[in-house]
Amino acid sequence: MxxxxxxxxxxxxxxxxxxxxxxxxxxxxxxxxxxxxxxxxxxxxxxxxxxxxxxxxxxxxxxxxxxxxxxxxxxxxxxxxxxxNNTEHHHHMICTKCGNSQEIDFCPLKFMDSQQVKNFKVEKHCFEIFGICANCME
CATH class of the missing domain: 1.10.10.10 (Winged helix-like DNA-binding domain superfamily/Winged helix DNA-binding domain)
Known part of the structure; x- marks a missing residue:
């Protein structure tokens, strides 16, 4: 764009x-x-x-x-x-050592059972995974 x-x-x-x-x-x-x-x-x-x-x-x-x-x-x-905001909705994996991040190209919210959010309107959500990247593990 x-x-x-x-x-x-x-x-x-x-x-x-x-x-x-x-x-x-x-x-x-x-x-x-x-x-x-x-x-x-x-x-x-x-x-x-x-x-x-x-x-x-x-x-x-x-x-x-x-x-x-x-x-x-x-x-x-x-x-x-x-x-x-020029890409599809996505989340991230973040290295707690070096701070590098990697995009996750799916949304975990899509996998939730619709019954769990039946009486709740989701307006915004975030899902980030924190850990150590391959470079920092070496």
Missing amino acids: KVDYYIKKLQARGLKITPQRQEILRVFLESSNHHLSAEEVHNKITEKYPGMSLDTVYRNLSLLINLGIITELNFGDRKSLFEL
């Missing part, structure tokens, strides 16, 4: 298309790492916009989360990470 796709989503909500918002989206689209901290986003953006504050990054990330464009991830005791 391209930045234009997300710009149209912002415009449809009547939001300004600032150069900073465009750059935040570009950082996620061009990054080889799908999970970025606000500080990592900020570091990449300040190469082009040296005056942009970390607070501005956080405000824009919050806005993009509320719009469903970005997802905030919490991998335990680590700081929040963010990813672009």
